[in-house]
Amino acid sequence: MKYSNLNITVVGLGLIGGSYAMAIKNKIKPQNLWGIDIDKDVLEYAKNNVIIDNGFTDSLKPIQKSDFVIICLYPGLVIKFIKGNMQHFKPGAIITDTAGLKASIIEEISSILRKDIDFIGGHPLAGNEGKGIKSASEDIFQGADYLIIPTSKNRRENIKVLNNLISKIGFSNIIEMSPKDHDRMISYASHLPHIIAVSLMLNPIVKDKKFYTGGSFRDATRVANINVNLWSELLLENGGNIFDQLEIFEKNITKIKKLILEKDAAALRGLLAKACKIKEEFENANPTH
């Protein structure tokens, strides 16, 4: 794969899109790296800081000439963007996205996609607490996991191209899974911790002048500093999986409550020990990068 012959476009230069552009510019060095965004100031900033070669608010020109299009928008807007540009994609183009939900996007796109282009869903497990291109950094990708959600319609050689690009910009593990498995897994690995963090902040006790914390409360609520528009979309879209997983979580809370109520020290120690062991195994299997 000779990247020096390719035109690549990143759609949506926020935290993730901006980080992609930086990483691609420095590590892939394509013939052209274009950015599309609705915000002229963002495009100006990206161009002035040599994050992109050129920026466009109108997608037509860059899309017609791009071999590779990386859509870094909220889930709903990914669908809207592909639909709106369907007739303009370059024949043979590979399109991918970075949205945190996959089933609805892949189902909707698969059924309407032109036969001569390929859409491969992706989800980088990377980010930071910032928002927008000024928080972007290619460092957030280094050593992180990347989920690829292929379908039977995808060409294997295109998946390989995507894999290669993702490795080159710094991701360590690239894992393929189905849209259904992805959305179920992510409801627990990400959506629940966010719902918990938000719920923990909504108790008036937090505002008490004499509310002091060690690390556990701070860690559990780190992600309460949330991107409101993105997260309301993710939670609404993945409601079914979230409800299933919340039910399991709430059952475990109830189990602990019951043991406290019954003052059953031996059984409580047993349950805590079980969780502790699972945590240790999890940490061994998933060491921090």
Place this chain on the structure above:
Amino acid sequence: MKYSNLNITVVGLGLIGGSYAMAIKNKIKPQNLWGIDIDKDVLEYAKNNVIIDNGFTDSLKPIQKSDFVIICLYPGLVIKFIKGNMQHFKPGAIITDTAGLKASIIEEISSILRKDIDFIGGHPLAGNEGKGIKSASEDIFQGADYLIIPTSKNRRENIKVLNNLISKIGFSNIIEMSPKDHDRMISYASHLPHIIAVSLMLNPIVKDKKFYTGGSFRDATRVANINVNLWSELLLENGGNIFDQLEIFEKNITKIKKLILEKDAAALRGLLAKACKIKEEFENANPTH
């Protein structure tokens, strides 16, 4: 206060007790720093590493001569230790503890304490993920918060002495509160995040080979690596407060579930924004050290 004339004893040389001993030895330099522990190897280790001047499995000798006794044991053992040594404390001695629960200890001790000695409850909001003296480090105290739980029986001058010692070993904020307020606050700031972390680990999905996480799950479950004996005691002892706070937490979860179910995007965004604002205010009021 001339520390060079004082004998200080630390009871229980675990992670916290060991850290106290190190900090006192280096920053207070008392006439004698003694350690009491049931484990001879721990005392040997502490003496060999110059963490204490001398170690005892039998508390009689050091307790009779100590001006200051810092009990770093689980809540139930604090009460047991004071009761068992009641007749041996040096007249005028100041006794403090570091247990994470205060109401039961202070109530029980206050009613039986000799008139010529003083017990002032304390709770350092410090620690690390290790266990035992080999994980001890005086660094864990630097810049951390310290809660003091005085009662009307305590002599003001003794509270000042304790305050002074705590500042000297590295704590930044020393806050006084009532036993009731302490246990209620700590149920939310610490016990709930631990219950949540444990409950999150108990879902079989975590053991799935294709369970991948970004930072949010890892942060929310950091403390699931729990000291089983200590934590079963804390949770059982503070059940009332925990139930009250869990009820509020579960109501907030239910609120989010309801908005997802009703697909009420505007109200969900509103609720997320509210939590986000509280989080920002909390971080501004409680900057990380």
